[in-house]
Amino acid sequence: MDAGNQERQGVTSIESKGPTREFQISYEKIWRDFLPSELQEVPGPVKILSVACGFGLELKSLKKIFDEVKKPVEIEGIEKQSVGGTRLFNPDIPPENFHQADATDPNSFGNRQWDLVILRNPQVDPRGITMREEWVKILENSVKAVAENGFLFLTTFTPKEMEAVHHFLSQQADLKSVVEPQDITRGMLANFPMRENKIALYKKISPQAELNKSV
Numbered sequence: 563m564d565a566g567n568q569e570r571q572g573v574t575s576i577e578s579k580g581p582t583r584e585f586q587i588s589y590e591k592i593w594r595d596f597l598p599s600e601l602q603e604v605p606g607p608v609k610i611l612s613v614a615c616g617f618g619l620e621l622k623s624l625k626k627i628f629d630e631v632k633k634p635v636e637i638e639g640i641e642k643q644s645v646g647g648t649r650l651f652n653p654d655i656p657p658e659n660f661h662q663a664d665a666t667d668p669n670s671f672g673n674r675q676w677d678l679v680i681l682r683n684p685q686v687d688p689r690g691i692t693m694r695e696e697w698v699k700i701l702e703n704s705v706k707a708v709a710e711n712g713f714l715f716l717t718t719f720t721p722k723e724m725e726a727v728h729h730f731l732s733q734q735a736d737l738k739s740v741v742e743p744q745d746i747t748r749g750m751l752a753n754f755p756m757r758e759n760k761i762a763l764y765k766k767i768s769p770q771a772e773l774n775k776s777v
Contacts, residue, residue, distance in 0.1 A: 590623035596741055596763055597627065598713050604677050607634035611676040613665050613704050615639030618648045618655075620680065625654060638676075640665050666699040668706070675709035682717045684727050701727070705734055708766040716762045717746070724760035737764045 601608050608628060612618055618639050628635040639648055639660045649657040663670035681704050684697045708714050714737065718724040724743045731737055741763035 586619070586623050589620045590626065592746065592761065593620075593624055593627050596715070596761065597624075598678075598740070598763070598765075600711070601677055601713070602631060602633050607636045608678065609676040609709070610635060610637045610678045610680065611671075611707060612637070612639040612680040612682075613700060613707075614681070615641045615645075615648055615660070616643075616682075617651045618660070619651070620682070621652050621655065625652075640670055665703060666696050668703050671703055671707045675707055675712065677709055677712045678715060679704050679708050679712070680715045683719055684716070684723065698730070701730060705731070705737060705766075708737075708764075710766055710768055712766050713740075714764040714766070716764070718760045721760060724762065728762060731762075731764055736766055736768055738767050739763075740765045 610624065612621060615621070621637055621639070625635060625637060637652075637655050637659060639645065640663045641648060641660065642662070642664050645660040645662045648660045649655075652660075661670070665671075681701070684701060685694050704714060714731075716724075716727065716731075718727060721743075728739075728743050732739070739762065741761070743760055743762040746759050746761050
């Protein structure tokens with residue numbers, strides 16, 4: 563079986579599973595609760611990047627929300643593995659917008675910046691204390707990829723992972739936490755179908771802008 567057929571079978575298998583539909587509904591609820599309203603005021607299309615995007619399961623519901631308010635959006639994804647399945651799963655997004663690239667390499671981001679960068683499930687070491695080295699690089703590159711006044715959206719599987727990632731991001735001078743780490747299911751979703759259970763949102767603000775506000 564060629565790689566293309568394997569990817570098509572993989573997407574078909576994912577779409578046929580009940581939890582995937584629930585995942586779409588759940589992520590739509592998350593976006594409606596947490597998507598910053600400032601993004602609708604961005605001049606021109608809202609530029610969005612999903613880092614280590616996998617199949618990009620969360621992107622359909624995100625595009626749906628922007629389509630509803632007739633706000634143009636440009637969604638891209640970076641994935642170290644094949645992006646063939648990502649393209650098949652997101653037929654409404656131009657296939658060339660998904661790039662097979664290593665997010666630990668800053669060149670993969672092309673010195674560009676986005677209004678919203680999505681990073682799902684950064685991994686820590688097995689003890690849940692420190693970031694794995696490759697994910698430190700991915701986080702550093704992702705922070706740089708956020709435009710000024712843009713946002714970094716983050717989820718993790720476990721509280722310990724979020725604690726480690728949040729500690730790391732809190733050391734970044736140009737990032738401000740606008741949604742403190744919290745349970746995805748708390749008061750939002752009764753049966754979130756995936757293992758993710760922590761969410762956080764950060765805004766990129768230049769240190770000089772913060773200094774001016776305090777004067």
